[in-house]
Amino acid sequence: xxxxxxxxxxxxxxxxxxxxxxxxxxxxxxxxxxxxxxxxxxxxxxxxxxxxxxxxxxxxxxxxxxxxxxxxxxxxxxxxxxxxxxxxxxxxxxxxxxxxxxxxxxxxxxxxxxxxxxxxxxxxxxxxxxxxxxxxxxxxxxxxxxxxxxxxxxxxxxxxxxxxxxxxxxxxxxxxxxxxxxxxxxxxxxxxxxxxxxxxxxxxxxxxxxxxxxxxxxxxxxxxxxxxxxxxxxxxxxxxxxxxxxxxxxxxxxxxxxxxxxxxxxxxxxxxxxxxxxxxxxxxxxxxxxxxxxxxxxxxxxxxxxxxxxxxxxxxxxxxxxxxxxxxxxxxxxxxxxxxxxxxxxxxxxxxxxxxxxxxxxxxxxxxxxxxxxxxxxxxxxxxxxxxxxxxxxxxxxxxxxxxxxxxxxxxxxxxxxxxxxxxxxxxxxxx
Amino acid sequence: xxxxxxxxxxxxxxxxxxxxxxxxxxxxxxxxxxxxxxxxxxxxxxxxxxxxxxxxxxxxxxxxxxxxxxxxxxxxxxxxxxxxxxxxxxxxxxxxxxxxxxxxxxxxxxxxxxxxxxxxxxxxxxxxxxxxxxxxxxxxxxxxxxxxxxxxxxxxxxxxxxxxxxxxxxxxxxxxxxxxxxxxxxxxxxxxxxxxxxxxxxxxxxxxxxxxxxxxxxxxxxxxxxxxxxxxxxxxxxxxxxxxxxxxxxxxxxxxxxxxxxxxxxxxxxxxxxxxx
Numbered sequence: 001x002x003x004x005x006x007x008x009x010x011x012x013x014x015x016x017x018x019x020x021x022x023x024x025x026x027x028x029x030x031x032x033x034x035x036x037x038x039x040x041x042x043x044x045x046x047x048x049x050x051x052x053x054x055x056x057x058x059x060x061x062x063x064x065x066x067x068x069x070x071x072x073x074x075x076x077x078x079x080x081x082x083x084x085x086x087x088x089x090x091x092x093x094x095x096x097x098x099x100x101x102x103x104x105x106x107x108x109x110x111x112x113x114x115x116x117x118x119x120x121x122x123x124x125x126x127x128x129x130x131x132x133x134x135x136x137x138x139x140x141x142x143x144x145x146x147x148x149x150x151x152x153x154x155x156x157x158x159x160x161x162x163x164x165x166x167x168x169x170x171x172x173x174x175x176x177x178x179x180x181x182x183x184x185x186x187x188x189x190x191x192x193x194x195x196x197x198x199x200x201x202x203x204x205x206x207x208x209x210x211x212x213x214x215x216x217x218x219x220x221x222x223x224x225x226x227x228x229x230x231x232x233x234x235x236x237x238x239x240x241x242x243x244x245x246x247x248x249x250x251x252x253x254x255x256x257x258x259x260x261x262x263x264x265x266x267x268x269x270x271x272x273x274x275x276x277x278x279x280x281x282x283x284x285x286x287x288x289x290x291x292x293x294x295x296x297x298x299x300x301x302x303x304x305x306x307x308x309x310x311x312x313x314x315x316x317x318x319x320x321x322x323x324x325x326x327x328x329x330x331x332x333x334x335x336x337x338x339x340x341x342x343x344x345x346x347x348x349x350x351x352x353x354x355x356x357x358x359x360x361x362x363x364x365x366x367x368x369x370x371x372x373x374x375x376x377x378x379x380x381x382x383x384x385x386x387x388x389x390x391x392x393x394x395x396x397x398x399x400x401x402x403x404x405x406x407x408x409x410x411x412x413x414x415x416x417x418x419x420x421x422x423x424x425x426x427x428x429x430x431x432x
Numbered sequence: 433x434x435x436x437x438x439x440x441x442x443x444x445x446x447x448x449x450x451x452x453x454x455x456x457x458x459x460x461x462x463x464x465x466x467x468x469x470x471x472x473x474x475x476x477x478x479x480x481x482x483x484x485x486x487x488x489x490x491x492x493x494x495x496x497x498x499x500x501x502x503x504x505x506x507x508x509x510x511x512x513x514x515x516x517x518x519x520x521x522x523x524x525x526x527x528x529x530x531x532x533x534x535x536x537x538x539x540x541x542x543x544x545x546x547x548x549x550x551x552x553x554x555x556x557x558x559x560x561x562x563x564x565x566x567x568x569x570x571x572x573x574x575x576x577x578x579x580x581x582x583x584x585x586x587x588x589x590x591x592x593x594x595x596x597x598x599x600x601x602x603x604x605x606x607x608x609x610x611x612x613x614x615x616x617x618x619x620x621x622x623x624x625x626x627x628x629x630x631x632x633x634x635x636x637x638x639x640x641x642x643x644x645x646x647x648x649x650x651x652x653x654x655x656x657x658x659x660x661x662x663x664x665x666x667x668x669x670x671x672x673x674x675x676x677x678x679x680x681x682x683x684x685x686x687x688x689x690x691x692x693x694x695x696x697x698x699x700x701x702x703x704x705x706x707x708x709x
Contacts, residue, residue, distance in 0.1 A: 044664060044668070045496045049668075069651055073647055074668065075666050078643070081647070082648060085555045085556055085559050089556045089557075089559040091559060091560070091563050262475040266476065268472040269475075269476040271476065283670070316668070
């Protein structure tokens with residue numbers, strides 16, 4: 001064998017043998033601190049996410065025996081892919097961002113996550129700090145509390161004060177006023193209330209708001225229990241109204257090609273007079289460009305009893321991944337309490353200068369006036385209702401509802417056909 | 433008559449070429465122009481030049497998303513993986529191209545069967561394997577995965593090419609006293625350079641643009657690759673497009689440079705591959 005051959009052979013052997021060794025790393029972690037993993041979508045550069053990461057760092061400084069491995073990835077599909085793979089491989093992280101609802105029930109039933117009820121009962125101070133928003137993680141026929149709320153949201157109506165003042169209008173209190181003002185705003189060259197549905201949740205949110213304001217939470221509960229149908233006149237009436245709003249140009253032009261970011265930009269550029277959105281919109285740069293105000297989503301004159309029924313509740317929460325290691329479980333509980341404490345949300349509020357949270361925070365002057373105004377929009381709330389379909393025991397019901405609405409706005413189907421699509425899926429649910 | 437037809441054809445081709453130039457350059461120019469805008473301007477005036485040059489988009493891409501470090505990480509992973517891949521493939525393909533025994537055919541088919549395995553179908557067992565080996569946040573593990581995943585296509589390309597290289601070259605090298613390694617290094621590799629460039633570029637692009645392996649197996653920010661870095665401005669509900677476009681511009685630069693350096697080899701590899709089958 002020549003010299004070069006020997007050298008090459010040696011390199012090959014070294015490389016092939018060294019790589020697996022390097023990859024395997026050290027597994028002797030017996031004396032090391034406990035490592036727990038957290039998977040959320042708060043890894044972006046927004047204020048709330050940055051503040052969240054700061055708190056993880058603070059926790060590790062205060063608890064040197066616990067190391068947090070932050071697996072977070074903000075992109076929705078990447079987050080979903082990573083979570084599904086980790087669950088399927090039996091390697092679910094100790095703390096996971098979770099939205100609860102029927103879509104996650106299968107994981108709760110199969111003990112992928114830990115029932116938090118015993119821990120809440122053992123620590124009344126921690127439990128009492130929460131606004132009662134556990135609905136997404138509690139089920140009548142499945143004992144336990146499978147997550148705790150982390151985000152609070154309510155859909156309100158933001159408006160451009162300048163446009164309204166120029167037009168001599170007050171922000172609408174009722175849907176009837178909204179429709180009348182739409183004509184004035186359109187003739188002044190503005191989109192009354194831009195609703196791009198390229199992101200299908202926008203149509204879904206409009207549907208939910210209109211349905212609960214017209215028919216109240218009782219009808220939604222009947223849908224959830226299967227005693228009402230999506231083909232009932234109540235649903236068709238709302239879908240028809242939405243289609244009318246589109247046809248009259250209330251929602252903007254070519255709305256199936258307009259996504260959420262474009263919707264926000266239209267509001268920020270002063271092209272649309274109103275914009276319905278949740279608490280997350282408070283941190284959108286669009287608001288810094290205009291003089292914005294915010295009022296509750298309008299109610300129907302014919303249904304004043306539903307004036308204070310608000311689309312909202314808990315958005316994301318945190319769930320505890322099942323772990324066989326009791327030390328890890330204890331560390332995860334400790335971190336979970338830290339991340340849902342009043343002190344934690346005070347820090348987030350101060351860091352971001354606003355926001356609304358799922359715990360009972362003491363009042364402060366250290367928030368923007370728009371945040372205060374926004375909080376007022378649901379201060380009189382009598383009930384919070386989430387997305388239509390979310391309470392139906394069928395994981396895909398919300399998505400089916402949103403897609404049918406998107407199809408209706410695209411002109412592919414009529415309001416009645418959209419209702420039929422929803423009803424077909426709804427009939428597949430097991431309501432027993 | 434012929435001259436008139438030719439001129440007409442020339443005008444038609446010119447118009448088509450200009451149109452095609454516009455179609456090709458539009459996404460690039462849109463990306464560059466948008467990298468100096470904010471969301472409102474991108475959506476309200478997508479075709480216009482920026483009213484204010486928002487250099488802060490680049491500052492944020494560099495400082496908040498640490499895009500330069502992400503680029504360096506991706507380049508490191510890509511270069512090491514491709515070098516290792518091509519080294520192993522050169523030896524493997526030479527044997528598969530020259531050996532006529534049945535076992536060589538079986539080994540070749542095993543490599544080709546890698547084509548049939550969609551990456552997503554392998555994610556769960558891979559995750560279990562990586563977890564068992566403690567391979568999270570470990571570049572060596574990622575390099576092994578990248579080499580393994582790109583091996584089937586590279587072996588297919590290089591073996592096919594080497595089969596077209598005359599055996600008389602090997603025999604001449606052996607007569608001159610070369611061993612197997614020397615024959616591969618000094619004789620076979622130089623004449624196979626175009627196909628190695630092609631295989632290398634294809635693998636490089638795959639690794640540089642990889643998202644799924646990086647998402648699953650990296651969680652330390654200092655180890656993040658370009659694909660993860662690009663998502664730094666995608667919030668749970670709000671997407672900041674200006675810094676994203678700035679990050680895209682920055683992360684595209686190495687790929688453009690590499691392509692410009694190797695385009696001749698790549699094109700040659702593709703055309704020769706087409707001729708030689």
